[in-house]
Amino acid sequence: MIVGVLGPAGSYSDKAAKGWMKKQGIEGKASLLYYDDITDTFSAVIVGRTDMGIVPIENSIEGSVGITLDLLLESDVTIIGEIVVPIKHCLLSKGKISDIRIILSHPQALAQCRQFIRTHFKDVEIRTTGSTSHAAKLANEFEEMAAIASEESAKAYGLNILMPNIQDREQNHTRFIAIRKNDTEMDESNTNDAYVRKTSVIAYIGNDRAGSLYEILGEFAKRDINLTRIESRPSKRSLGDYLFYIDLEGSTSDAVIKDALYHIDSKVSMLKVLGSYNGYLLDN
Amino acid sequence: MIVGVLGPAGSYSDKAAKGWMKKQGIEGKASLLYYDDITDTFSAVIVGRTDMGIVPIENSIEGSVGITLDLLLESDVTIIGEIVVPIKHCLLSKGKISDIRIILSHPQALAQCRQFIRTHFKDVEIRTTGSTSHAAKLANEFEEMAAIASEESAKAYGLNILMPNIQDREQNHTRFIAIRKNDTEMDESNTNDAYVRKTSVIAYIGNDRAGSLYEILGEFAKRDINLTRIESRPSKRSLGDYLFYIDLEGSTSDAVIKDALYHIDSKVSMLKVLGSYNGYLLDN
Numbered sequence: 001m002i003v004g005v006l007g008p009a010g011s012y013s014d015k016a017a018k019g020w021m022k023k024q025g026i027e028g029k030a031s032l033l034y035y036d037d038i039t040d041t042f043s044a045v046i047v048g049r050t051d052m053g054i055v056p057i058e059n060s061i062e063g064s065v066g067i068t069l070d071l072l073l074e075s076d077v078t079i080i081g082e083i084v085v086p087i088k089h090c091l092l093s094k095g096k097i098s099d100i101r102i103i104l105s106h107p108q109a110l111a112q113c114r115q116f117i118r119t120h121f122k123d124v125e126i127r128t129t130g131s132t133s134h135a136a137k138l139a140n141e142f143e144e145m146a147a148i149a150s151e152e153s154a155k156a157y158g159l160n161i162l163m164p165n166i167q168d169r170e171q172n173h174t175r176f177i178a179i180r181k182n183d184t185e186m187d188e189s190n191t192n193d194a195y196v197r198k199t200s201v202i203a204y205i206g207n208d209r210a211g212s213l214y215e216i217l218g219e220f221a222k223r224d225i226n227l228t229r230i231e232s233r234p235s236k237r238s239l240g241d242y243l244f245y246i247d248l249e250g251s252t253s254d255a256v257i258k259d260a261l262y263h264i265d266s267k268v269s270m271l272k273v274l275g276s277y278n279g280y281l282l283d284n
Numbered sequence: 285m286i287v288g289v290l291g292p293a294g295s296y297s298d299k300a301a302k303g304w305m306k307k308q309g310i311e312g313k314a315s316l317l318y319y320d321d322i323t324d325t326f327s328a329v330i331v332g333r334t335d336m337g338i339v340p341i342e343n344s345i346e347g348s349v350g351i352t353l354d355l356l357l358e359s360d361v362t363i364i365g366e367i368v369v370p371i372k373h374c375l376l377s378k379g380k381i382s383d384i385r386i387i388l389s390h391p392q393a394l395a396q397c398r399q400f401i402r403t404h405f406k407d408v409e410i411r412t413t414g415s416t417s418h419a420a421k422l423a424n425e426f427e428e429m430a431a432i433a434s435e436e437s438a439k440a441y442g443l444n445i446l447m448p449n450i451q452d453r454e455q456n457h458t459r460f461i462a463i464r465k466n467d468t469e470m471d472e473s474n475t476n477d478a479y480v481r482k483t484s485v486i487a488y489i490g491n492d493r494a495g496s497l498y499e500i501l502g503e504f505a506k507r508d509i510n511l512t513r514i515e516s517r518p519s520k521r522s523l524g525d526y527l528f529y530i531d532l533e534g535s536t537s538d539a540v541i542k543d544a545l546y547h548i549d550s551k552v553s554m555l556k557v558l559g560s561y562n563g564y565l566l567d568n
Contacts, residue, residue: 037391037395038395039395039398059350060518060520061350061351061354062350062351063347063348063349063350063353063517064347064348065347066343066345066346066347067345067346067395069347070345106414107321107414107415111321111322111323111351114323127414128413128414128415128418129412129413129414130390130391130411130412130413130414131391131412134412169520171520171521213501213511213514214498214501214502214504214505215505217497217498217501218498220498221498221499227497229516229526230497230514230515230516230528231514231515231516232513232514232515233347234344236344236453236455237455242513244514
C-alpha cells in the first residue's frame with residue numbers, strides 16, 4: 001500500500017501519516033510518498049498513484065485549511081479516518097544556543113512562539129520560510145541559524161534539539177484526514193483505539209433566506225445527533241453565498257443518521273456525504 | 285489619526301487600509317503605521333499607539349484567519365468596519381520574462397497560480413517566502429527572480445508587472461476588518477457606499493449537548509434575521525469544545541436584533557458582541 005502525504009519528511013503531516021499507519025497496524029505493509037502541496041496529494045489519490053492520502057484539515061490555532069475543504073467538495077474521495085496530532089515546536093540547530101544569529105520558520109510557527117522568542121532571543125534576526133521543514137533544511141546548512149520545527153525535523157535534517165516544546169500555548173493540535181478514491185475498497189480500520197466515530201457532510205442550501213441552516217440543524221437536533229463542528233465557507237459563486245461543512249457523531253450505517261440525512265437531502269440544493277470514519281488521537 | 289496595518293507597504297492589508305480611508309474620506313487626515321504581524325497590529329490599538337487597526341479576517345480560498353478570530357475573543361476591541369479586497373496576483377520582476385529562473389511567493393499565492401505556473405513556467409524553480417511582499421522585496425535584488433504578488437508590490441519595490449491577474453480562479457477576495465479600542469469614540473463611518481450593515485458576535489455555549497446551537501439559531505430564524513456567516517472554532521479548553529462566530533445582517537440599534545441577542549444571552553455561557561458596522565467592497 002502506498003500512502004501519499006504532504007512532505008517533506010519530518011513535517012507534521014508525515015507524523016500524522018506514520019501515527020495513522022501504526023494505529024491501523026499497517027506500518028510494515030505501507031510506504032510513504034511525499035508531495036509538495038495538498039492539491040498534489042489529492043491528485044495522486046484520484047489518479048491512483050497512491051492508495052490513500054493524508055492531509056491537514058484544521059489547526060486549533062489557525063483554523064481550517066481552506067484548500068482541503070475545497071478539494072473535498074470537488075473531488076471523488078471518501079474520508080476514511082481522522083488523526084489529531086499535538087503540535088510541539090522545538091528550537092533546532094547544528095550549533096549551540098550562543099551561536100544563533102537568525103531564527104527561521106513558517107510565519108504561523110513563529111507567531112505561535114512569539115513570547116518564547118521575545119524572552120530568549122530579543123536581538124536575533126527573524127526570517128520566514130514556506131514551511132517548518134524548509135526552515136530545518138536551511139538550518140542544516142548554517143550553524144548561526146536555528147529553525148522552529150518539529151522533533152521529527154531534527155532527525156530528518158540532522159539538527160540538535162536545543163530547546164523542546166517552545167510554543168506559547170500548550171493546547172495546539174492539528175487534525176488530519178485520511179482519504180481514498182470513492183470507487184476503491186479498503187479494509188475497515190482498526191477501531192480499538194478510536195476516540196470517536198464521525199460522519200462529515202457538505203450542504204449547499206442554495207438560497208440565503210433566514211432560517212434555512214436552522215432547519216437543517218433541526219433535523220439533527222430532534223434526533224439528538226451531536227454536531228462536533230460546523231463551518232460556513234464561501235461557495236465562490238457570489239459574495240455571501242455559503243456552503244456548510246458539518247461533522248456529526250455517528251455513522252451513516254446508523255438508522256437515525258441515515259434518516260436525518262434523508263430529510264436534509266430533500267431541503268437543500270446539494271448534500272455531499274464525505275464519509276463515516278474513526279478519529280484517533282496521537283499522544284506525542 | 286494613525287491607522288495600524290499588517291505590512292509591509294504593498295501588502296493586500298495596505299491596500300485594504302488605503303481603500304477604507306478613501307471610503308471614509310479621511311485620506312488626507314490619517315497616516316499608516318506598518319506592523320510585522322496581526323498580534324502587533326491588535327496590541328498597538330489596545331495600548332493606544334494607533335487609533336485603529338486593519339487586519340485580515342477571511343479569504344475566500346484559504347478560509348478564516350485564526351489568529352484574528354482569537355484576538356477578537358481576547359481583546360477589548362470593537363469592529364467598526366469591513367473592507368472586501370479582490371486578490372489579483374501579478375508576476376513581477378526587474379528583468380524580462382526570458383530571464384526568469386526562479387519564481388518566489390507565499391505558498392498560498394503559489395497554490396492560487398498553479399495552473400499559470402505549469403502552463404508558462406514548467407521548468408522554473410519555485411521558492412517559498414513568508415509573504416508575497418517579501419517575495420517582491422527579494423525579486424528586486426535579482427533579475428533572474430520573479431515574484432507573485434500584488435500590483436501595489438510592484439510599485440513599492442520597483443518591479444515591472446510582466447503579467448497581470450494570473451491567479452487560476454477569478455473569484456478570490458479577502459475580507460478585512462477595521463478595529464478600535466472599546467473605550468474610544470469614533471465618528472460614524474460614511475455609509476453612502478456600504479453594501480451591507482452587519483453585526484458580529486461570539487457565542488460560547490459551554491456544554492456540547494445536541495441542539496444548543498440549534499436553539500441559538502432559532503432565535504435568529506424566528507425573527508427573520510439573516511445570518512451571513514457562521515463558524516465554529518476550538519475553544520482551546522478541550523478537543524471538540526467550540527465557540528461560534530456568527531455574522532448577521534442588521535445593527536444592535538435595531539430592536540429586533542437587540543431582542544434576539546437578549547434571548548440568546550440567557551441561553552449561553554458567554555456572548556460577546558464584537559460590533560455593528562458597515563461593509564465596503566473595493567473595486568480593484
